[in-house]
Amino acid sequence: MSGLSLTYRGDAEMMVDMSALLPERLAGLTADDVARMTLPCGGGSARLGDLFDLSAGDAAEGLLIRPGGAILHRVGAGMTSGRILVAGDAGNHAGAGMAGGLLRIDGSAGDSLGGVLPGLPLGMRGGLISVGGDAGDRAGERMRRGIVVVDGRAGAYAAAFMVAGTLAVGGGCGPHPGFGMRRGTLLVGHPQDAAPDGFADGGTRDWLFLHLLRRALEGTGSWFERAGTTRAHRFIGDLAEGGRGEILAVV
């Protein structure tokens, strides 16, 4: 990758708000310019150059973040284009409110992956997020377009209040999947015995949509690309919100 790379220097578990570091905003800036930015961290703020080692490169080509021991919140939050690769774990609100571009997290993500920033009525509006590890609670909350794919497990309230879009979780979800879901798809990677609360059984069959999804995920190396089937058990809901969303459990 000829893009810009950031490597966290320390080993302390420092919390850093990364929402200012979006590829479209950094495009054209030199590494020195970027190093002079300040980021909220811990209880205060710090110069980016003091927190990270920077390699020369243009963020427009891609942004590589090596978090080390740091807890990086809001990576790619509000991103509209470009690519971010996190070689490790991301904190909360990764890709929250994202409108376009590609966010790849090799490790696990915290709460509100592809979710909603505090107080806002809508979450992710477009783009692709792929996570190699697990995701925390409220992944894909209030999402209305785009794809989030998680190879591991997701926590509670996955795809809660989803308006549209797709959340694909390989390892299954915590309690209350699809809570308050209006439309959209929550795809889970293993069979589901009973319908989740608020959902009705919609039968098992082969879904054309899953062929299209597989094609959209080509090149991400995600679990669904490797899954050999497009046959799934469908649950329709959340019935309290009109019942036009679905949970598809691959069988």
Next chain:
Amino acid sequence: MLTKLAGGRLFDPTNGRHGEVADLWLRDDRITADPGPGATPDATYDLTGKVVMAGAIDIHSHIAGGKVNLARLLMGEEHEHHRFAGSPCGCGGGSGLATPSTHTTGARYIEMGFTAAFEPAMLGSNARHAHMEMGDIPYIDTGGYLVLGSDDFLLDLIATNAGQAAINDYVAWMLTATQSLAVKVVNPGGINAFKFNARTLDLDEPGPYYGVTPRSVLTVLARAVYELGLPHPLHVHGCNLGVPGNVATTLDTIQAASGLPMHMTHIQFHSYDTEGDRKFSSGAAALAEAVNRTPTLSVDIGQVMFGQTVTASADTMAQRRTAPLAHPRKWLAMDIECDAGCGVVPFRYRDTSYVNALQWAIGLELFLLLDDPWRVFLTTDHPNGAPFTFYPELIRLLMDRDYRLAKLAEIHPDAPAHTTLGSITREYTLAEIAVMTRAAPSRILGLADRGHLAPGASADVTVYTDRPDRRAMFERPDLVFKSGRLVVRDGTLVAMAQGCTHVVRPGFDDLIERRIARHFDERLGLSLKHFRIRDEEIRHGAGPVLHPCRRREVP
């Protein structure tokens, strides 16, 4: 520490001073008499030509408690976009405009020369949280008004004819347990009726479960407050808030008090008539006449100012009604421990909207038609009509007729025809502003040592430069002293100070506690022992400031 404020023009209506030039002396945290020619002050400020007033007091501003915090959560983007670094003295940081965080609240108030603000809707079960937040607000004095009137225990006492004495004991017990300063009633009985699916409740309509009318809740509480001798009369948020034609209900509510003192709050939201094509017009003239005629009545306005804010109220009925108008489109409502309710609806008042423009005009009309500044208070019902930071602009509208007419010309063209605002020539004087924001609030809350400049009073002093632009004048005081300490210079924070929390504690018959304890055990999620707030919990251990109550009989 002895401080001399030399040669300022004192506006101190409590002590009959309306701009006389005199020296003012502060010793430590109190105002003191002139110590005579031998004394050498530690600090002297030459205030020749400056306007000197006591610190201003806001009697109705939602600054702490459950719904304020819920509003902050709902308005997350506001806190994202408006963050404030602290001043060099290490205070005043935080975030938010309409829902400022605690430090920001204190900082914005003191920067305008306000040294006290009172939370007017503290629910019993939220009181501990409200007190912790108030303890965290720097600079200003605070206190909370306890919300009663939709709580099951009181409605049950009324429905079973338990008698006024039992109700008095209950009110006194609740005030003591929650460390409150006054009693407020919000949509009397209406919040309870809402839970039984009523969406309106008129003054003489029995509630669906207890069969108690709002009128009886009002009279019973007004009588309890009078007989217990609380300094502040019953603080009333009436029925039908925001409904066109509600001025009739408001006039009936004044009748319902039948001579007992009452404070009607944010009456701007309760003065709407149904004239005109749009069935929405000003009822201000009729209401102002009734208030002027009733000397036992005081009011605050709840002025609407244009811009983004958020409405937070215990009145779930009104909030559910306005929810479709929310901007941005989100809202919340919830029950609070069966005590009362809570609704939060973000709102943007626009001068291009007929209704909003008229609301703005009605508020100003009321200010200008009410004769007695001792009975009308400057409020925007923060944050419901506008954030309290709009006060300087509001003062300019009241004091400057040309400015007012210029603004009137900018609003929705149909609105001026439905108010009398354009024909009112009155302009408030500095002395009247001093009454409305200092002397009258301290009198109506029973704060004997605040809001005036006589020896012995708390050394809360604000110094302004007399500018023709009253907004600029009241926005940036030259000096603000809180408890004798200089905290603001030229509108900027220079030092930290802490206020205190004011409470009343009328006595009660201990027998009532047994009944209340049973109610807590059987119905509520908290035991009575934990409900009661200890003195050590107030202001990080400093404890409250007590104000005396004098029991009286209804004549």
